[in-house]
Amino acid sequence: MSATNPSAVYFRGFNGVRFLAASSVVFHHIEQFKTIFGYTDTFTKTDEHPVVYQAGRLGVALFFVLSGFLITYLLLAEKQSSGRIHIKNFYIRRVLRIWPLYFWVIGLSFFVFPHIPALHIPGISEYAYDHFWPKLALFSIVMPNIALTLYHEMPLCSHTWSIGVEEQFYLIWPWLIGSLRPRRTLLVLASVALVLAGGFFWLRYGPGSTAPQAGTTMLLISDFLAHFRIGTMAIGGIGAYLVFKKHPILNFLYQKPVQWLVYAVLATMLAMGVRIPGLNYEGYALFFVFLLMNLAANPNSVINLENRLCNFMGKISYGLYMYHPIAIVLCLYVIRQFMPYSFGFSVLLYVTSYALTTLVAWLSYEYFEKQFLKLKDRFAPGDKPVVKPQTARV
Helix, strand or coil, X not given: CCCCCHHHCCCXXXXXXXXHHHHHHHHHXXXXXXXXXXXXXXXXXXXXXXXXXXXXXXXXXXXXXHHHHHHHHHHHHHHHHHCCCCHXXXXXXHHHHHHHHHHHHHHHHHHCHHHCHHHCCCXXXXXXXXXXXXXHHHHHCCCHHHHHHHCCCCCCCHHHHHHHXXXXXXXXXXXXXXXXXXXXXXXXXXXXXXXXXXXXXXXXXXXXXXXXXXXXXXXXXXXXXXXXXXXXXXXXXXXXHHHHCCCCHHHHHCCHHHHHHHHHHHHHHHHHCCCCCCCHHHHHHHHHHHHHHHHHHCCCCCCCCCCHHHHHHHHCHHHHHHHHHHHHHHHHHHHCCCCXXXXXXXXXXXXXXXHHHHHHHHHHHHHHHHHHHHHHHXXXXXXXXXXXXXXXXX
């Protein structure tokens, strides 16, 4: 890890974090699609199966915290080494990393997949052409979260709402970090996280709040804020600042007894499906950023996610996230042709869905995404761009 050469920054174990986050989302959506196709109602029984219900949401929250951490650290490192943040190059790097695969999946979802019977999703595909052009326009300007707030889902690409949230985060963050004086950075980041999280909580659960009615402006605002959880990325940014500045509080957070206690509490909450009303993302984000801070700079971290499997899967995690709904629906179509629903059905679905997703994500990374990543490295901060092995989704 280097604070003076941002192009050479590499955090051990972060690919493993990506792998865990992507796997949580895949697990969540396999159970969701099983429910949609009528094979189980596990996904709808949130009280009986809280782990299933929360897995995808917390996986996305983990991605958000990771993005906030990495982007903030890299911006701080660039600002320290160059004296300023090259905003133009920052956006070029983001575009080259995110947009090619994003628009590839969006194009297929709008113009190809609706014509393939094997990819038909009951109760969702029927609305593929509902408000088609407005939806396409919003997806095209990387605002899928807005499209989902206003219109029906778009089959096989609605999960890109999180990409939209991250892109909107990128519109704000480099300007904010670049304009802050060093001593004010932590205060401002904490204020942003608190205001965003607190604003959503007050609107949804504050005094006088009621369940918004369908079709009302309040429902639209509530749905938008339910997706627009930039507070989690701000929490990741706070963790990055503490690590970057080697803040004294890290001496306490890095102690092994503290680590074991925090992870024990987190494991218990996950197992019991604890939900924090209104602040579920931000509540768990505090645990996630604790993990990232320890992986990033604590040589005595009790969790080690640095291994060949995690590095490989983390490297292709963006593809895992983008392609997995397609693989799940396709595998469901094939398996149900010759096998009734059973335990073996579920096992086969999990194995084939994950295997197909991994294969497609790897092929996409090697023969499609890499071509843009080579261009991205030309705009890396620092004197000599370095190809970073951790460059996956972020």
